[in-house]
Amino acid sequence: xxxxxxxxxxxxxxxxxxxxxxxxxxxxxxxxxxxxxxxxxxxxxxxxxxxxxxxxxxxxxxxxxxxxxxxxxxxxxxxxxxxxxxxxxxxxxxxxxxxxxxxxxxxxxxxxxxxxxxxxxxxxxxxxxxxxxxxxxxxxxxxxxxxxxxxxxxxxxxxxxxxxxxxxxxxxxxxxxxxxxxxxxxxxxxxxxxxxxxxxxxxxxxxxxxxxxxxxxxxxxxxxxxxxxxxxxxxxxxxxxxxxxxxxxxxxxxxxxxxxxxxxxxxxxxxxxxxxxxxxxxxxxxxxxxxxxxxxxxxxxxxxxxxxxxxxxxxxx
Amino acid sequence: xxxxxxxxxxxxxxxxxxxxxxxxxxxxxxxxxxxxxxxxxxxxxxxxxxxxxxxxxxxxxxxxxxxxxxxxxxxxxxxxxxxxxxxxxxxxxxxxxxxxxxxxxxxxxxxxxxxxxxxxxxxxxxx
Numbered sequence: 060x061x062x063x064x065x066x067x068x069x070x071x072x073x074x075x076x077x078x079x080x081x082x083x084x085x086x087x088x089x090x091x092x093x094x095x096x097x098x099x100x101x102x103x104x105x106x107x108x109x110x111x112x113x114x115x116x117x118x119x120x121x122x123x124x125x126x127x128x129x130x131x132x133x134x135x136x137x138x139x140x141x142x143x144x145x146x147x148x149x150x151x152x153x154x155x156x157x158x159x160x161x162x163x164x165x166x167x168x169x170x171x172x173x174x175x176x177x178x179x180x181x182x183x184x185x186x187x188x189x190x191x192x193x194x195x196x197x198x199x200x201x202x203x204x205x206x207x208x209x210x211x212x213x214x215x216x217x218x219x220x221x222x223x224x225x226x227x228x229x230x231x232x233x234x235x236x237x238x239x240x241x242x243x244x245x246x247x248x249x250x251x252x253x254x255x256x257x258x259x260x261x262x263x264x265x266x267x268x269x270x271x272x273x274x275x276x277x278x279x280x281x282x283x284x285x286x287x288x289x290x291x292x293x294x295x296x297x298x299x300x301x302x303x304x305x306x307x308x309x310x311x312x313x314x315x316x317x318x319x320x321x322x323x324x325x326x327x328x329x330x331x332x333x334x335x336x337x338x339x340x341x342x343x344x345x346x347x348x349x350x351x352x353x354x355x356x357x358x359x360x361x362x363x364x365x366x367x368x369x370x371x372x373x374x375x376x
Numbered sequence: 377x378x379x380x381x382x383x384x385x386x387x388x389x390x391x392x393x394x395x396x397x398x399x400x401x402x403x404x405x406x407x408x409x410x411x412x413x414x415x416x417x418x419x420x421x422x423x424x425x426x427x428x429x430x431x432x433x434x435x436x437x438x439x440x441x442x443x444x445x446x447x448x449x450x451x452x453x454x455x456x457x458x459x460x461x462x463x464x465x466x467x468x469x470x471x472x473x474x475x476x477x478x479x480x481x482x483x484x485x486x487x488x489x490x491x492x493x494x495x496x497x498x499x500x501x502x503x
Contacts, residue, residue, distance in 0.1 A: 159488060
C-alpha cells in the first residue's frame with residue numbers, strides 16, 4: 060500500500076515539483092524508482108561530477124522505493140516522511156468515513172425500524188444493516204421464546220444452524236443470553252461453549268437484545284474465515300442491538316395484540332353464529348305459537364276433534 | 377460519456393473525504409478523473425471547461441452558492457446532462473425543495489454515506 064502512496068504523492072504534483080525545485084536549485088540529479096525498478100521521477104542535473112548514491116525510501120521498516128542522486132539520502136528521507144504522513148492521513152480519512160457510515164447506518168436503521176411492525180422484518184433489517192459494517196459470512200437474530208426454546212427471527216449466510224442446534228441452556232447463544240453481555244470470540248474453537256466437531260465457524264461477535272432490563276434474545280454475526288473483531292465492532296453491534304430490541308419488543312407486542320384480536324374476532328364470530336341459531340329457533344318457536352294461537356288453527360283443531368269424535372276415536376276430547 | 381467527477385465544497389476536509397471515497401472507484405477504473413473546486417466560481421469554470429458527468433455540489437458556500445451553480449448548470453449553461461447531487465449539512469425539507477427547484481438530480485445530507493456516494497457514481501458513470 061505504501062508503494063502506492065509513493066506513486067500517488069509523486070503523481071499528484073506537489074512532492075514531485077518540490078523535489079524538482081530542490082534538485083535544480085542544488086544542481087543535483089534525482090531519480091526515484093519503485094522497489095521493482097519502475098521509474099517514478101527523474102530530475103536531470105547540470106553535470107556535477109559527484110558520485111551518485113542510492114538510498115532506500117523507508118516507511119517504517121518497509122522499503123517502498125529507491126532514490127539515486129547526489130543528495131539521495133536527503134530526498135529519500137523527505138519522501139519517506141511524506142509517504143508516512145500520506146498513509147497516516149489516509150488512515151484517518153478511512154476512520155472518519157467509517158464513522159460516517161455508522162452515523163448513516165444508525166439513522167437509516169431508526170427510520171426503517173420505526174416504519175416496521177413485523178418482528179421478522181425488524182430482525183432482518185437489523186441483521187442486514189449490521190453485516191454491512193461488520194465483517195461476517197452469516198448471522199442471525201434469535202429470540203428466547205417463553206424462556207426455553209429459541210425462535211429464529213432472521214438468519215443470513217452460512218454457518219449459523221449449528222449454533223442453535225444446542226440446547227437452550229448451553230452453548231454460545233445461551234451464554235450470551237445468560238450473561239446479557241456483548242461478546243467477541245475471535246477463535247470459537249478455543250471457546251468452551253462451542254460444540255465439538257463443528258468447524259464451520261471461526262469467529263463470532265454477538266450482542267444481547269435488551270429492552271427494559273430484560274434480555275429478549277441475541278444478535279449474532281459469524282465468520283467462516285478468521286476475523287479479529289474490534290471493540291469498535293462490538294460497540295456498533297451493541298448500539299444496533301439496543302436500537303433493535305425495543306422495536307422487536309413493540310413488534311412482538313403488536314404480533315400478540317394482533318393474535319389476540321384475531322382470537323377475539325373468531326370467538327365473537329362463533330358467538331354471533333350461535334346467537335343466530337338461537338334466534339332462528341326462537342323465531343320458529345314464536346311462529347309456531349303464533350300459528351297455534353290463531354283463529355284458523357283453532358277452527359281447524361275443532362273440526363279435527365269433531366271428525367275424531369264422529370269416527371269414534373278413543374283419544375278424541 | 378466522460379468519466380469526470382467534480383467535487384465542490386468550501387471545506388477542505390469534505391473535499392478530502394469525498395476524494396478518498398471515490399478513490400476506491402478510481403483504483404478500479406483508471407479513466408475516472410476526480411476534479412475539485414472550493415467555491416462556486418471555480419466550480420463553474422471547471423464545469424464549462426471540463427463538462428464533468430457528475431457533480432457533488434455543496435449547498436452552502438461563500439460568494440456563489442451551490443443553488444446558483446446548479447441553476448446555472450441546468451439553466452443558462454444548458455448542461456442538463458450533468459448529474460448534480462446537492463450536499464448540505466441541513467436536512468430540512470425547505471433545502472430539499474430549493475435544490476429540486478434549482479434542478480438538482482439528487483439531494484443528500486452531511487455527513488454523507490460513503491457507500492451512497494459510490495453507488496451514485498457507479499450508476500451515473502455506468503460502471
